[in-house]
Amino acid sequence: MDFSITDEQELLLESLEEWIEGCGFDQRYFDEHWEKAQFPAEYYKALFESPFGKVGLPEEYGGTELDFLTMVLLDEKFAELGRPSLTTTMLNIEDIMMFGSEEQKKAIADKVEEGRLPFALGFTEPQAGSDSNGYACTATRKNGKVYINGHKSFITNASDTDLMLTMTRDFSVEPPVNAMSLWMVPLNAPGVKIEPMHKIGQRMLSMCEVYLDNVEIEESDLVGEEGKGFFMLMKNFEIERVLIAATALGGAKRAYNEAVNYANERIQFGKPIGQFQLIQRMIVEMTAKIKACEAFLYATAWKYDQKESIRIDSALVKYFVTRLANEIADDCVQIMGGIGYTEDSISAKVWRDLRTARIGGGTDEILIHAASRPILKEFAKNKR
Amino acid sequence: MKIVACYKLVPEDRDINVNSDLTLDLSKATWKVGDYDLTAIEMAMRIGEAQEGAEVVLLTYGGDVVTDQKLKKGVYARGPQMGYAVRDNEAFCSDSFGTARVLAAAIDKIGDVDLVVCGEGSGDIYSQQVAPILATLMKRPVVNAVKEASAEGGQLTVKRDLEDAVEVATLPLPAVVSTTSEACKPRIPGMKDILAAGKKEQVVWEIGEVLSDQSALRKEVVNTLSPAQKERARTIFEGIDSLDSFVDALRKVM
Structure with missing residues (x-):
């Protein structure tokens, strides 16, 4: 069993640190955008132009193909350094490269080249998140065109990109898992209304309600095979869940770095608070949690690279890592004390931003549901 | 046109510990390419990229660390086509003159070098x-x-910032230049550059292959000490009347 990181991975992470240090966007830039709940467009444009913007995009589309483990390491490092990551783009690229037509692949590669967010993921609806039976958005054919109707909820980046990969349902097909299709819907088309929501964290990325009223699209906007949308969604989740875990772990590490330094510096009763056993216990537990998360996360990404199924592992790793990351951030706020509850504290920002990691991409509860059934089934088949 | 960019591998500053006798403990230090040298490599690349068919190669002199593969990939990923390393387990006994002698001999061995670019100073001794x-x-x-520098027609034109003027000079090639620390921003390697760097050739010469007589290189380093740290006095002088005693106190410590 080889747990070492390669020279190339280490150098790439060093390169990323060097880029972030010299890219010209400082903490104040991000704090201002966070405050105004504004997408950091200039930063993303620079990032897409950097050697990191096209990671995951195959070489024939002008990108740099990377193994999934290296992408996970990069995504985690972005979060550890406190900078918006490439999760969305990596996920978009994976989705389109897996299921898209040649034309769609090229269009997405061009958008990345131009420094624009490829697309938003339009899956969730008011009555359908984890419950796929609830999808109500439809695609109707008329006079050689396709018309999309429905309401999508909690859609990340919808106000900052011009396309949405939209899940629709054909009510004439049963069961519902065979009735789902994915369409690339332009968000600047007539009939689209976007309403951003106010979030308590992750404020630089918008979260929107998207209303689709007879939005006209082309037959060629179908992504993948008609009726296979649910299976494509499941594939998307495998990648998304691992990437969410990676950014959550990176964020937790960022808070941890601040809190452990603070424990060494903050003097109370004549000595650094890190000398007190109650603080030491938190530090030891956080350290062990980080190491456990790293091991599970990297092993899952490695497994994906070996072409093994991560259907269950992706659910387990997101459940495990995002919960522990939240616990770590909470302990960091506790160690930081009063200052940990102010806008000046990194731990506070991480704590606030991390909460959504246990919700988006599958709640803790749905992950338990997704992972427990196959585990029990496996035991029923082969008693151990 | 052949350009040689020189670099030195130095201990990472933050890994250097100071012992109680003020000597430096490098035993836990990782190594890195001197920051000033990355600027020199970038300048060499820019001059080379502006010349059709130009070749930019690297040259370093040091101990076993010169063949460390991660360090090699990291620096070769900055663009040069290939490089040379002179390995000498007693390189740490060499001063600036000794280092320059080794580099001069190595450049002579490389042959047909039109331009040598060095950093502002080494990352350790400077x-x-x-x-x-x-x-x-x-x-x-x-x-x-x-x-800034550019080559044309067998000449190198350089710009230097003086106190209140920019000096432009031309010098015939072959020549040697050293850069300022902020002359240009080193390029940041991506995965393609890093992967390609692993395949680039590094020619390693033992010191004896470059310089048969090394006696002039060996200097006895008596010691390298960190300046003694002094506790802050934390004396506070309050009010304009304490100005004289403040000046007296300053004089005593200076």
Whole structure:
């Protein structure tokens, strides 16, 4: 069993640190955008132009193909350094490269080249998140065109990109898992209304309600095979869940770095608070949690690279890592004390931003549901 | 046109510990390419990229660390086509003159070198002497503190920032230059560059293959000490009347 990181991975992470240090966007830039709940467009444009913007995009589309483990390491490092990551783009690229037509692949590669967010993921609806039976958005054919109707909820980046990969349902097909299709819907088309929501964290990325009223699209906007949308969604989740875990772990590490330094510096009763056993216990537990998360996360990404199924592992790793990351951030706020509850504290920002990691991409509860059934089934088949 | 960019591998500053007798403990130090040298490599690349068919190669001198594969990939990923390393387990006993002698001999062995680009100073000793000594030994013109350079028609045009003027100088090639620390921003390697760097050739010469007589290189380093740290006095002088005693106190410690 080889747990070492390669020279190339280490150098790439060093390169990323060097880029972030010299890219010209400082903490104040991000704090201002966070405050105004504004997408950091200039930063993303620079990032897409950097050697990191096209990671995951195959070489024939002008990108740099990377193994999934290296992408996970990069995504985690972005979060550890406190900078918006490439999760969305990596996920978009994976989705389109897996299921898209040649034309769609090229269009997405061009958008990345131009420094624009490829697309938003339009899956969730008011009555359908984890419950796929609830999808109500439809695609109707008329006079050689396709018309999309429905309401999508909690859609990340919808106000900052011009396309949405939209899940629709054909009510004439049963069961519902065979009735789902994915369409690339332009968000600047007539009939689209976007309403951003106010979030308590992750404020630089918008979260929107998207209303689709007879939005006209082309037959060629179908992504993948008609009726296979649910299976494509499941594939998307495998990648998304691992990437969410990676950014959550990176964020937790960022808070941890601040809190452990603070424990060494903050003097109370004549000595650094890190000398007190109650603080030491938190530090030891956080350290062990980080190491456990790293091991599970990297092993899952490695497994994906070996072409093994991560259907269950992706659910387990997101459940495990995002919960522990939240616990770590909470302990960091506790160690930081009063200052940990102010806008000046990194731990506070991480704590606030991390909460959504246990919700988006599958709640803790749905992950338990997704992972427990196959585990029990496996035991029923082969008693151990 | 063949350009040689020189670099030195130095201990990472934050890994250096100071012992109680003020000597430096490098045993836990990882190694890195001197920051100033990355600027020199970038300048060499920019001059080379502006010349059709130009070749930019790297040259370093040091201990076993010169063949460390991660360090090699990291620096070769900055663009040069290939490089040379002179390995000498006693390189740490060499001063600026010794280093310049080794580099001069290595450059002679490389052959047909039109331009040598060095950093502002090494990342550890920072004596800023190697480039001028190297040029003197090689009998070539030299300009230091270069912030911009371009080659044309067998000449190098350089710009230097003076106190209140920008000096533009031309010098015939072959020549030696050293850069300012902020002359240009080193390029950041992506995965393609890093992967390609692993395949680039590094020619390793043992010191004996470059310089048969090394006696002039060996200097006895008596010691390298960190300046003694003094506790802050935390004396507070309050009010305009305490000005004289403040000045007296300053005089005593200076």
